[in-house]
Amino acid sequence: MNPAAATHAAHRSTEHRDQALWAAVEAESARQEAQLELIASENHTSREVIAAMGTVLTNKYAEGYPGKRYYGGCEHVDVVEDIARDRAKQLFKAAHANVQAHSGTQANIAALMALVPPRARVLAMSLDHGGHLSHGHPKNFSGVFYEFHSYGVERGSERLDMDKVREQALALRPALIMAGASAYSRIIDFAAFGQIAREVGAKLLVDQAHIAGLVAGGEHPSPVPHADVVTMTTHKTLRGPRGGMIVCNDEAHAKALNSAVFPGGQGGPFMHVIAAKAVALREALDPSFAHYARAVVANAKVLAQTLAGRGLRIVSGGTDNHLMLVDVTPMKLTGKDAENLLHAVDLTCNKNLIPYDQNPPTKASGVRLGTAAITTRGLREEHMRTLGGWIADVLANPTDASVAARVRGEVGELARAFPIYV
Numbered sequence: 001m002n003p004a005a006a007t008h009a010a011h012r013s014t015e016h017r018d019q020a021l022w023a024a025v026e027a028e029s030a031r032q033e034a035q036l037e038l039i040a041s042e043n044h045t046s047r048e049v050i051a052a053m054g055t056v057l058t059n060k061y062a063e064g065y066p067g068k069r070y071y072g073g074c075e076h077v078d079v080v081e082d083i084a085r086d087r088a089k090q091l092f093k094a095a096h097a098n099v100q101a102h103s104g105t106q107a108n109i110a111a112l113m114a115l116v117p118p119r120a121r122v123l124a125m126s127l128d129h130g131g132h133l134s135h136g137h138p139k140n141f142s143g144v145f146y147e148f149h150s151y152g153v154e155r156g157s158e159r160l161d162m163d164k165v166r167e168q169a170l171a172l173r174p175a176l177i178m179a180g181a182s183a184y185s186r187i188i189d190f191a192a193f194g195q196i197a198r199e200v201g202a203k204l205l206v207d208q209a210h211i212a213g214l215v216a217g218g219e220h221p222s223p224v225p226h227a228d229v230v231t232m233t234t235h236k237t238l239r240g241p242r243g244g245m246i247v248c249n250d251e252a253h254a255k256a257l258n259s260a261v262f263p264g265g266q267g268g269p270f271m272h273v274i275a276a277k278a279v280a281l282r283e284a285l286d287p288s289f290a291h292y293a294r295a296v297v298a299n300a301k302v303l304a305q306t307l308a309g310r311g312l313r314i315v316s317g318g319t320d321n322h323l324m325l326v327d328v329t330p331m332k333l334t335g336k337d338a339e340n341l342l343h344a345v346d347l348t349c350n351k352n353l354i355p356y357d358q359n360p361p362t363k364a365s366g367v368r369l370g371t372a373a374i375t376t377r378g379l380r381e382e383h384m385r386t387l388g389g390w391i392a393d394v395l396a397n398p399t400d401a402s403v404a405a406r407v408r409g410e411v412g413e414l415a416r417a418f419p420i421y422v
């Protein structure tokens, strides 16, 4: 049995003493197989990625970096981390990479620490318009220790207007500008952000958490030539293990980042996860990954068009990437209603604020849908038409149990026809 298959088999609860725990893992595995995952920040990793995480590398303490560790016995994990770093540099065409950040938020904490002193002024995308908690939420490290200001999308276009961002930057003179979002469906003009940052004497931090896989696959322009530092998550469109990663070109930034990750914000690295990142990066370097990224974007476009054709409103009129914000108020629903209605038919997604939302975040007026995970399991454009039809059927008939029952059955059939791991 190959290692990947062995690890998968190891998930069978009968081989374990901890029945209660493994029953929950099995149930989660069944849930992922049975439902269609539309949460834009999720994906299904390969078995080899999962296998790497389930290895003895988890036992190893390796504080420090390859060749400069604080513990003995690191000769093999050094090889693992060097492989991961080399692949990250190659994939994103960057001179330096740090693969130790435990998550995207940890990567952002490290980048903030490396680039600007505490209490520095930072300009980032508004959380209400698609930004991320780690871009200045008052309860997050970023918002607690830095002075955050925000830019947002325009009312009519629901897109960033780079002239407006420039005006704000000129007025505020921030030490750092952040670009990148969790719920923005359009190409982000990183070159323009770079120009603005240089003009106002700010550093530029790009957080490509959501779109890292699209950048890797050539479906979104890379921020690396324009930014001082680029942070990302490895588990969204990049389709690796849950984690963070940082790349940059400047040697001095690289040194500052390494020490901001360790010992700045973290202790020992998760070597098993770094191994899994290396596996995912190898997969992303394969030409097949560009095909995957292209299919993700093509699928999102067709899904958005289908939903718009059925009377739902797509924020900004469409999508250039893997996600879309769907305004469900034309159906007289809140985002929360829509999330629940879709969950009931095994379509998993999350409610989301739309720009200038009239509803509070607990209700919201939209849902965020993404195609990264369903594209991984093999769904293509014809399925997006079917899927869009189901979503519209359910949201247009929220009280009709027969519609829900019919759609739930059809979702199950499609999911069974496109297994993830079997």
Ligand SMILES: *Cc1c(COP(=O)(O)O)cnc(C)c1O
Pocket (backbone or CB within 6 Å): 041, 102, 103, 104, 105, 106, 108, 131, 132, 134, 180, 181, 182, 207, 209, 210, 233, 243, 244
């Ligand atoms: C998902 C996301 C992150 C954070 O990732 P975690 O791994 O959950 O900490 C950071 N920035 C953006 C823009 C994101 O979308």
